[in-house]
Amino acid sequence: MLLDTAYNIGTPEGVELRLPVAGLAPRSLAWLVDALIKSATLTVLSIFLQVFGDLGGGIYLLIVFVLLWFYNVLFEIFNHGATPGKRALGLRVMNANGTPVGWSGSLIRNLVRFVDVLPGCYAFGCASVLLSKQFQRLGDLAAGTIVVYAPKTQASGKPDSTAPVPLKTPMTLDEQQAIVSFGERASLLNEERAEELAAILTPVLEDADRTRLLGHANWLIGERSSS
Amino acid sequence: MNLENVTVEMRPRSEWEATDFGARMIRRDAAAIYTVWFAITLPLLAIAMAVIFFTPYAAYALLLYWWFEPVADGAILRIISRRLFGEDANVRATLRAVPVLAWKNRLFLFTPYRLHFARSVAMPVTQLEGLSGAARRARSKVLNLKIFNYGVGITAAYEHLVLALYFGIILIGYSLIPDAYVDTLGNSWMDLFWLDSSRVATAAGLLVFYAAQTALQPWFVGAGFGLYINCRTQLEAWDIEVAFRRMVQRRAGTVAAAIIIALFVAPTVVLPGTAHAQDADAVEAEQPADGDPGFVGFWSDEDVRPAIESVMASDALNTMETVEKWQRIRKDKPEKDSRDRDTSMLEAALERLFDFISLMVEFGLWIMVAVLLLIVFLTRNRWLPYVGFETAARPAARRIYLAGGELTADQLPDDIIAEVLKAWRAGRKREALSLLYRGSVFAAVAEHGVRLPRSATEGACIRAVAAQTDRARSGFFRRVVHVWVRCAYGDQEPSDDAVLPLCSEWSQHFGSVR
Numbered sequence: 001m002l003l004d005t006a007y008n009i010g011t012p013e014g015v016e017l018r019l020p021v022a023g024l025a026p027r028s029l030a031w032l033v034d035a036l037i038k039s040a041t042l043t044v045l046s047i048f049l050q051v052f053g054d055l056g057g058g059i060y061l062l063i064v065f066v067l068l069w070f071y072n073v074l075f076e077i078f079n080h081g082a083t084p085g086k087r088a089l090g091l092r093v094m095n096a097n098g099t100p101v102g103w104s105g106s107l108i109r110n111l112v113r114f115v116d117v118l119p120g121c122y123a124f125g126c127a128s129v130l131l132s133k134q135f136q137r138l139g140d141l142a143a144g145t146i147v148v149y150a151p152k153t154q155a156s157g158k159p160d161s162t163a164p165v166p167l168k169t170p171m172t173l174d175e176q177q178a179i180v181s182f183g184e185r186a187s188l189l190n191e192e193r194a195e196e197l198a199a200i201l202t203p204v205l206e207d208a209d210r211t212r213l214l215g216h217a218n219w220l221i222g223e224r225s226s227s
Numbered sequence: 228m229n230l231e232n233v234t235v236e237m238r239p240r241s242e243w244e245a246t247d248f249g250a251r252m253i254r255r256d257a258a259a260i261y262t263v264w265f266a267i268t269l270p271l272l273a274i275a276m277a278v279i280f281f282t283p284y285a286a287y288a289l290l291l292y293w294w295f296e297p298v299a300d301g302a303i304l305r306i307i308s309r310r311l312f313g314e315d316a317n318v319r320a321t322l323r324a325v326p327v328l329a330w331k332n333r334l335f336l337f338t339p340y341r342l343h344f345a346r347s348v349a350m351p352v353t354q355l356e357g358l359s360g361a362a363r364r365a366r367s368k369v370l371n372l373k374i375f376n377y378g379v380g381i382t383a384a385y386e387h388l389v390l391a392l393y394f395g396i397i398l399i400g401y402s403l404i405p406d407a408y409v410d411t412l413g414n415s416w417m418d419l420f421w422l423d424s425s426r427v428a429t430a431a432g433l434l435v436f437y438a439a440q441t442a443l444q445p446w447f448v449g450a451g452f453g454l455y456i457n458c459r460t461q462l463e464a465w466d467i468e469v470a471f472r473r474m475v476q477r478r479a480g481t482v483a484a485a486i487i488i489a490l491f492v493a494p495t496v497v498l499p500g501t502a503h504a505q506d507a508d509a510v511e512a513e514q515p516a517d518g519d520p521g522f523v524g525f526w527s528d529e530d531v532r533p534a535i536e537s538v539m540a541s542d543a544l545n546t547m548e549t550v551e552k553w554q555r556i557r558k559d560k561p562e563k564d565s566r567d568r569d570t571s572m573l574e575a576a577l578e579r580l581f582d583f584i585s586l587m588v589e590f591g592l593w594i595m596v597a598v599l600l601l602i603v604f605l606t607r608n609r610w611l612p613y614v615g616f617e618t619a620a621r622p623a624a625r626r627i628y629l630a631g632g633e634l635t636a637d638q639l640p641d642d643i644i645a646e647v648l649k650a651w652r653a654g655r656k657r658e659a660l661s662l663l664y665r666g667s668v669f670a671a672v673a674e675h676g677v678r679l680p681r682s683a684t685e686g687a688c689i690r691a692v693a694a695q696t697d698r699a700r701s702g703f704f705r706r707v708v709h710v711w712v713r714c715a716y717g718d719q720e721p722s723d724d725a726v727l728p729l730c731s732e733w734s735q736h737f738g739s740v741r
Contacts, residue, residue, distance in 0.1 A: 002234060002235055003235040003251050004235065004236035005251055006236075020241075022243065023250050024245065024250065024380045025247075026247075029380060029384055029387060048588065051588055052589075068412050095435075116609035119395050119402055121391035122391055122395070123396070123399070126392065126442075126443075129252075130442075130446055149243065152241070155408070171474070175470070175473075175474045182467050183438045189463070191281065193644035197471060200471040203478065204474055204475055205476050216279060
């Protein structure tokens with residue numbers, strides 16, 4: 001089997017879901033962003049709440065408690081599995097079976113965070129992320145959750161004005177997809193490289209070249225010549 | 228390099244995903260990688276230790292170790308890049324190649340480029356493509372456009388993680404000391420690591436740093452390589468090439484045929500400049516040494532030169548840009564005197580200003596508290612039931628959602644039956660029956676506390692009323708609904724005999740409250 005980053009699961013309906021799990025570097029940076037947000041919030045609050053004297057101090061301690069224990073939980077539940085830091089890095093927490101994370105999953109993973117932090121600098125968590133198969137820290141393992149890259153809506157390549165050319169050779173779905181993605185990305189390649197790629201297909205499609213492949217790609221995505 | 232033998236799933240990934248992809252490659256060959264890592268770094272560590280104990284330059288030992296550690300990075304890079312294309316992770320061959328690799332990476336070992344912020348993505352260019360000088364700079368420029376920021380990102384992430392692990396290991400050690408001894412040790416144990424300058428302390432610090440780096444450095448190298456490979460996959464559409472070659476292979480049936488095609492078709496095009504297709508051959512530029520002819524022999528300089536020159540002369544590479552920006556012009560003297568004179572006044576004024584601001588903020592906060600309390604009080608009906616108190620039941624306020632939308636009191640006239648009769652006599656039969664139906668539903672809910680499901684259909688209303696009121700009322704309600712349903716959906720207009728009795732009986736069952 002070829003090495004891949006995505007983690008594939010099959011649903012009972014026979015649909016294959018590809019979950020791109022996220023590893024150490026982006027997760028650490030997301031943590032850093034969250035840590036900065038939390039400490040900035042607390043600093044600003046501590047300045048303003050001083051005006052209230054002891055009452056302010058009490059409120060401040062309550063806020064510290066909520067922020068430290070429930071910041072992640074609340075954001076994960078109500079913000080599609082993403083704290084602001086995770087959102088900044090394009091990450092999202094979900095259950096290992098691909099469903100949205102719920103209260104129990106989120107609470108467990110964030111309570112066990114205090115084991116990951118041990119012995120003080122996230123050493124256990126880092127080791128777990130590097131060694132586990134789906135980049136899970138101990139909290140994730142306990143709660144059965146994973147951190148994935150939120151799907152980005154990516155603009156497909158510019159539609160090319162090449163006239164569609166019907167594809168006569170029978171092709172598997174993967175092969176058709178390869179030709180379509182050639183059509184989408186040909187404009188990003190320089191012309192020689194595109195020709196070189198097209199030339200690979202000579203044994204399959206006679207006189208395969210860039211323009212012809214673009215035509216096939218347009219035909220495959222459903223374009224038909226207007227005449 | 229042969230893309231047919233590629234051992235990973237090639238597809239364009241997002242940059243962060245590419246770093247994880249590198250981690251996967253490290254994990255797959257962790258055994259070979261760590262063998263090579265220890266074979267290279269342990270001697271280096273030994274040299275650093277010797278410096279600590281046998282020379283007066285103990286303080287520089289850590290720097291020495293850290294500076295030359297990238298030698299091992301090069302070896303790791305060699306292993307994962309070869310494994311990417313299906314070759315074996317040969318530990319012996321890798322170790323034999325270390326001097327060659329070190330020379331290729333001389334820029335990052337013997338010059339200030341050691342401090343390069345994105346070294347992990349810059350090293351593949353020198354080592355795997357074998358570029359140096361202007362060629363390297365030009366190539367780096369192309370790659371840096373896409374991945375330099377991410378290269379810096381992983382450097383920042385991993386260097387901080389090394390530091391975190393460094394302190395983490397020290398904390399583990401500290402937590403393993405029994406409490407009784409901790410008291411006697413006081414702070415001196417911790418001081419050992421960052422204040423003490425004795426040789427033992429320096430050596431211990433170096434060992435801990437080495438342990439932390441051992442845990443993380445290979446993953447850092449892998450992340451950089453992942454970024455590099457992903458960048459080239461995107462620039463040169465490697466994934467499409469792989470897919471196309473598979474397509475050819477599937478039809479040709481034999482691997483041999485595909486290789487012949489690769490040999491004769493691929494070299495027909497020469498690509499200098501930005502996205503080098505021939506670098507597909509140069510990912511391992513050491514092939515000649517290893518006896519692999521690669522594709523290098525197919526081109527002579529004369530063939531390539533014109534193409535290179537035409538591309539280098541093209542507009543894309545020769546754009547000039549004028550950037551204008553504002554710059555502050557410093558004046559040296561004038562303000563100084565006046566400022567001295569005004570200082571005390573200014574301070575006093577500022578103090579008053581701050582007093583005023585803090586007073587305002589205090590008022591503001593108390594007002595906010597008052598507003599919050601007011602909101603809590605005003606919304607008591609919403610939250611009191613949750614805390615266990617019953618609020619005064621006001622069935623009339625209950626909202627009614629019928630299948631067609633929400634039904635509210637202001638949709639209905641005050642005297643429903645009068646309006647119904649008026650409409651009926653005027654021949655607007657459908658309107659009359661609709662009003663009768665809605666009035667009955669509203670009355671059933673408002674006066675008799677019937678609970679309806681959301682988006683209740685006519686049938687649902689009948690069932691709800693039948694279940695929650697007495698027999699006579701629900702029988703009457705059923706008649707109303709049937710008349711309405713026949714008219715509305717069956718288009719059968721009822722006769723006066725069917726409707727007028729309903730109007731006269733209505734007040735017996737409904738309408739007591741309004």
